[in-house]
Amino acid sequence: MSTGANWSAIAKLLHWTIAALIVAQFVVGWMAVSWRLSPMKLDLFVWHKSTGMLVLALVVLRLAWRATHHPPPLPSNMPRWERFAAALTHALLYAAMIAIPLTGWVVSSAAGVPFSIYWRIPLPSIAPTDRHLVEVVGNVHGALGIALIVLLVIHVGAALRHHYIKRDDVLVRMLPRRRTSR
Numbered sequence: 616m617s618t619g620a621n622w623s624a625i626a627k628l629l630h631w632t633i634a635a636l637i638v639a640q641f642v643v644g645w646m647a648v649s650w651r652l653s654p655m656k657l658d659l660f661v662w663h664k665s666t667g668m669l670v671l672a673l674v675v676l677r678l679a680w681r682a683t684h685h686p687p688p689l690p691s692n693m694p695r696w697e698r699f700a701a702a703l704t705h706a707l708l709y710a711a712m713i714a715i716p717l718t719g720w721v722v723s724s725a726a727g728v729p730f731s732i733y734w735r736i737p738l739p740s741i742a743p744t745d746r747h748l749v750e751v752v753g754n755v756h757g758a759l760g761i762a763l764i765v766l767l768v769i770h771v772g773a774a775l776r777h778h779y780i781k782r783d784d785v786l787v788r789m790l791p792r793r794r795t796s797r
């Protein structure tokens with residue numbers, strides 16, 4: 616069933632930019648943690664922490680946009696449990712996208728080493744220097760990352776189910792519009 620509705624260009628741009636940056640964050644985060652101690656490891660951490668702060672800023676912007684704009688309606692024949700599941704998954708995705716960078720920021724602060732975003736903008740400290748805090752919140756940061764991956768499997772699975780099984784336009788209306796070929 617087609618809703619005939621579409622996500623706005625801003626919503627699509629934010630959705631896909633943030634999605635791409637988050638995928639990069641996982642790759643660079645795991646590389647940074649496992650790299651041998653070297654200048655390269657430190658650079659990987661600067662990229663990871665800087666891009667993570669960029670994600671946080673974009674997600675705040677996206678939530679502000681979302682609070683002031685109506686999303687396109689879901690297909691009218693969608694059962695109540697599916698609407699609830701979608702709303703819950705989206706809320707948890709937003710929560711993870713905020714909590715993961717915030718816990719990263721706490722770890723970075725608790726390490727007590729001054730840090731500048733992309734080597735330029737000094738990041739204020741939001742936690743006291745504390746080795747124990749680095750370890751505990753570092754584990755929380757990693758565990759939240761795994762939780763986000765679980766949510767994304769559900770999210771992408773649901774999007775593909777809409778497209779290939781239910782055959783509605785829920786996925787297509789979030790895709791960047793392609794030019795029609797002549």
Ligand code: HEM
Pocket residue numbers: 637640641644645648663664665666667668670712715716717718719720721722723753754756757760
């Ligand atoms: C959406 C944003 C982010 C994602 C998806 C993400 C994901 C990850 C992942 C997967 C790891 C490896 C975890 C492990 O194997 O233990 C990691 C490590 C780390 N991240 Fe992030 N991260 C994000 C944002 C940030 C931010 C904003 C900061 C700091 C300003 C940060 C600081 C760190 C630090 C310090 C570690 C190493 C932690 C440790 O050694 O226990 N991250 N991150």
Ligand code: HEM
Pocket residue numbers: 630633634635637638681686689701705706708709712767770771774775785786787789
């Ligand atoms: C890191 C990756 C991703 C994250 C964090 C993410 C997050 C989100 C969030 C929070 C929403 C809810 C938007 C709102 O109601 O304000 C959403 C919507 C959506 N996402 Fe994703 N997404 C990601 C990747 C993907 C991928 C790979 C696909 C497709 C295969 C996809 C398909 C969709 C679709 C179709 C919607 C619109 C749902 C609707 O109309 O209710 N997303 N995404």
